[in-house]
Amino acid sequence: MSKYRLLNVAVGLAVMPASLYAQGTSSSAVLEEIVVTAERREASLQSVPVPVTAITAEALANKQVTEARDLARYAPSLKMFNNITTPTNLSPSLRGSLQQDASLVVAESPFGIYVDDVYIARLNGNNITLSDIERVEVLRGPQGTLYGRNTLAGAIKFVSRTPGEDSWRNVSVGAGNFNQQRASVSIGDKLSDNWAGSFSALYTNKDGQFFNRNPTKGEKTGLERSYAARGKLRYMGVEGLDVTASFSYADADNDGGQLIPASTPGVASNKQFTSNDLVPQFGNFVLNTPNVARTNLANYPYGKTKQTIASLNVAYDMGDSTLRSITGYVKTEDSFTNDFSGNGNVMAANNALAEQYSEEIQVSGKAFGDKLNYLAGIYLFSEEGTQSFAWNSYLPPPIPSAIPISTSLIKAKTKSYSAFTQLDYLMTDALKVTAGIRYTNDKKDFDFLFRGLLPPITPAVGIVDLSNTYSEVSPRIGIDYTVPTSNGNIDSMLVYASAASGFKSGGYNGIAIFGFNDAKKGYAPESNWTYEAGIKTDLLGNRLRINANYFLAKADDLALNATVTNTDGTTAFPVQNSGKATIQGLEFEITAVPADGLTLFLSGTAMMDGKYDSLNPTSAPANALANFGVRAVVPQTPNYSFTTGFDYGFDNRYGRTTVGADWFQTDDYITAATNDFKVKGYGQGNAFVNHSFNDSWSVRGSVKNFTDEYVITTGSRGFLGGFIPLRPREYMVSVTYKLD
DSSP states (O other), X not given: OOHHHHHHHHHHHHHHHHHHHHXXXXXXXXXXXXXXXXXXSOEEGGGOSSOEEXXXXXXXXXXXXXXXXXXXXXXXXXXXXXXXXXXXXXXXXXXXXXXXXXXXXXXXXXXXXXXXXXXOOOOXXXXXXOOSEXXXXXXXXXXXXXXXXXXXXXXXXXXXXXXXXXXXXXXXXXXXXXXXXXXXXXXXXXXXXXXXXXXXXXXXXXXXXXXXXXXXXXXXXXXXXXXXXXXEEEEOOSTTEXXXXXXXXXXXXXXXXXXXEEEOTTSOTTSXXXXXXXXXXXXXXXXXXXXXXXXXXXXXXXXXEEEEEEEEEEXXXXXXXXXXXXXXXXXXXXXXXEXXXXXXXXXXXXXXXXXXXXXXXXXXXXXXXXXEEEEEEEEEEEEEEEEEEEEEEEEOTTSOXXXXXXXXXXXXXXXXXEEEEEEEEESSSSEEEEEEEEEEEEEEEEEEEEEEOSTTTSOSEXXXXXXXXXXXXXXXXXXXXXXXXXXXTEEEEEEEEEEEEEEEOOEEOOOOSSOOXXXXXXXXXXXXXXXXXXXXXXXXXXXXXXXXXXXXXXXESOEEEOOEEOTTSOEEOOEEEOEEEEEEEEEEEEEEEEETTXXXXXXXXXXXXXXXXXXOTTSTGGGHHHHHSSXXXXXXXXXXXXXXXXXXXXXXXXXXXXXXXXXXXXXXXXXSTTOOEEEOOEXXXXXXXXXXXXXXXXXXXXXXXXXXXXXXXXXXSSSSOEEXXXXXXXXXXXXXXXXX
């Protein structure tokens, strides 16, 4: 079946049941209204002229979105692949803008990540384990007008439950294969007439998905264990004043990123290879990390990430306007020793510490007879980070030993401020125009110390001291029209168009193994102009929802991680401004409720295309033809990817049973700037069954990757030489008690 026929079948499966309803099927079921804060104020999802994927708490459970990387199955154009360092670090991409070196204190995401409106700068620990989340919002396209730093391609908002008038008690425990354990608790209540509080905690454990041929530590490996807790305190004792303080802490331990050693015996080193060409050296989930005493490194891979987030959100309603202050503090500690080859050939150790402070002050309200909505504010951000690296290689038997290569130390500082405003004006009751602008100023300092330990291959000492200031003006204009619903089959329809500028700050190269030349120079900011047109409509008595948009992004100075072979034969991994590119595609989200209890959904991207308009002649994409015999395309822009599925609930004599399943499918995609590795298209499915005995007690059985597909998503056959697979089949049974 061709990829276009496959996509057409998926669309048909999602829409056909609703079409049958239109022909006479009886049903009282309707789609729920979802309230989002994508425009920094509460509004119905269907009234917001921005592409937004909103996943509620119930949908998170049914779709088995338990951590941030699961979001990639449901949010169009979003990719969240495991980084090669640890399972807690993801390499994120959205609409062709990406960041692959997620473990560096100088690496920044191409989209903003927010937890309760606090911007999280570090990607270390960005595989957020979801606990007590009210909803997740994935905003696509530049969001610089209303959000903070580096919202070049969009923003992800994690919104946790906030205490108030209601009380709740939720407890859940579960267990599954690979020693999976999951336990969570969430409690919220009014403490007095003026105060409310909540507390939540989560414990997860998983181990043994991989095997190590070296039995020193034990045959099974792949530990992923985490603890997380959050407390909130809310004060409502003064009319018009709302104060919420939040504190959260997360601690994750693991066995490091598990990379499988593999080769491509049928493909020459100067040709592009695919995931189908890979031959694992020992088996699909088998690695061979020897236990050898090493300089500045632990003897065996491990990872540990700790993150503290504290915030104070104060809002004061002054009648026609609201004044708000959002104060945030984030501390991230990340360390690992990892084998990047699966054979112990290349190992590295890292210790990183980053602390950030942020303050946002905004005023919002309405004027001119409620025709004008306005929001204006300032944003201040400060961060300091340090990070040390040590690199070792391994000399195999008969004389196994470690060869120290180099060490490095990074000290980075960022101070940023911005001013922003957005105005929405109703020209008529149905026609609205939007204009916004943000000015951003980033000042960055980068101190770098390199020590070579393998003369004459590595230089003895290198010192770098850089300072740069980047500033940008990011405007946005838009128009949307609420179509009159005189047609009985149309319940609501919003059409919109926009043009927006996106900006991601410049930065520095922090990976130095055989030398520090790349650290001597930074890379410039990445920017784009994105043009978008979309529609949001509810049809057939609120039983069919179709949200779709087409975007075209003109990217400038596209910043990509590259793998480069130096003239002396050593390997380097710089971030390069590759050139100009045009990235475009159709994004869609379709939901149908054709009958009581039955929901069908389809979301994804089609006709996606990432082409270079011009290339920096020294960049990795510019050399793809000479090095690998292919013309370069923008990484991680598959022509299509989609998820389709259903859930069906029905009452019976024992309570209510809900069953559901979904299938994710993607086309081929290039993994990185070099264009040497193409992942062939693949699919994976998930399923669940949940039985609620009453309003409080329920039991759930769930399975991820039920076909047990073996899929390699990224990696390298060169200097590092290891590959990262998606996880094998996982299943879990859990019991939940809820009192809402």
